[in-house]
Amino acid sequence: MTEQRKAVALISGGLDSLLAAKVIQEQGIHVEGINFYTGFCVEGHTHAIRKKDQKKSKRNNALWVAEQLGIKLHIVDIVEEYKDIVFNPKHGYGANLNPCLDCKIFMVSKALEWLRKKDFDFIITGEVIGQRPMSQRKETMPVVSGESGAEDLLLRPLCAKNLPQTLPEHEGWVDRERLYDFSGRSRKPQMALAAKFGFKDYAQPAGGCCFLTDAQYSVKLADLWRARGSKQYEMDDIMLLKVGRHLRPAPHFKVIIAREEGEGNFLQGYRKQFVTIKTISHGGPLALIDGEPTAADIELAARLVARYSQGRDADLVELEVVDREGSSHALKVEPIKPHEIPQEWHI
C-alpha cells in the first residue's frame, strides 16, 4: 500500500491559501493547516470592538477555511519571535512598516520546524507569482524557499507550473499537471477555481491581513518607537494602536481616547496599567494616558477628553482621574477648543 503523504498548509484565511490546500487535498494528500499569529493580524474581532463594525462577520477566517476544507488547524503564537522581523527586516519594509518578504520567509521556516516535529512531508502556500509587489514576485519565490530552509519541500500549487519542480512533484506524490500556472494581480483565476470547488463566502481579497500594511497603523507604531527612543513593543502596545483616537501633546505622553462604547469597554481592561480619565458631569469617552504625565499633562489630557465628550460646548466639564493604584480625584476643566489642538498631536 502506498504511504499517504502529509502536507502542512500555511492558512492565512484568504482565498489563495484555501485554494492551494484544496488543490493538494484533491490529490489525496493529508493536509493540516498552520496559522501564525503575529499580533498584527487583522481579524474581525478587532474591528468588532467598534460598534459601527459589529455587523461585520466575527468569524476567524483561518478557522473558517479549515472548516471548509475539513482539516485541523494549528494556530501558533509567534508574537515574541516576530518582533525581530518587525525591527530588523533583512529585506526591508514595504510601503509602510510591513516586512512582507522577511515575514513570509520566517513563516515558512516556522512551518518547516513544525513539519519536522510532526513528521510531515512538504509545505504548501497560496503564493502566486506577481500577486504582491514585495513578497510574491518571480525573483522572491526562490528567496523564500531558500532562506527559509524549505528549498524543494515548498510547493505553491497555484503557480507551481511557472516554477521549478519541487520534491513532491519529482517524487510523484502530487501530479504537476493538476497544479496551476496563475500569475499576476488578477483574482479572476482564483475566483473561477473557487467557483469550481463550490466555495462561496470566502474572505474578500483586499487590503491584506496584516496591520503593518496599513499606513495609519504604521504611523502610530513609528510614533511609539520615536517616543520610546527605540524600536520596541509589547502585545498591549500593538493592541492599543488598533483602538481609539491617539493624540500626543508631548514626547513623554499620549492620550488614547475611546471613539465609542465598544472601545471604551476595551480600554477599561487597561485601567490598572494607565492613568485613566472619564467624564463625570457629561457623557463622554474613557481615555488612557500612555507615558509618565505630570499634573499639568493630566489637566491637558482632561481638556482633550472633555473636548470629545458631550460637554464639549460647556464652560466646564468635570472628570475623574484614576491613577494606576486606583486612587481617584475629580478635575474641572474647560474643554479644549478645536483650534487649540495642533494637527501634529493627532497620530
Added chain:
Amino acid sequence: MSRVTLDARRLLCPMPVIRVQDKIETLTPGTILEAICTDPGVMNDIPAWCRINGHKVIETRSDRAEYTVVIEVGEAE
C-alpha cells in the same frame, strides 16, 4: 471528571483560541475546560476550533462583559 478553568480575559482573538489549544494539549481526554473570555468573538471561534480538532463544546454563556465556553476535551489522535 476533572475540571480546569482558563482565564483568557482581555485577550483578543485568536489569543483565547491559542490559549485553549495550548491548554488542551496538557489535558487528558474527558477533562472539562472552562475558558473565561472577554472577546465576544470566542463564541464563534472556540467552538469552530473545537469542531475541527475533535473537542466538544458543552456550554457557552455570557454574563455582562464575560463570555464562557465550556469544553470537554476529546480523544487525542
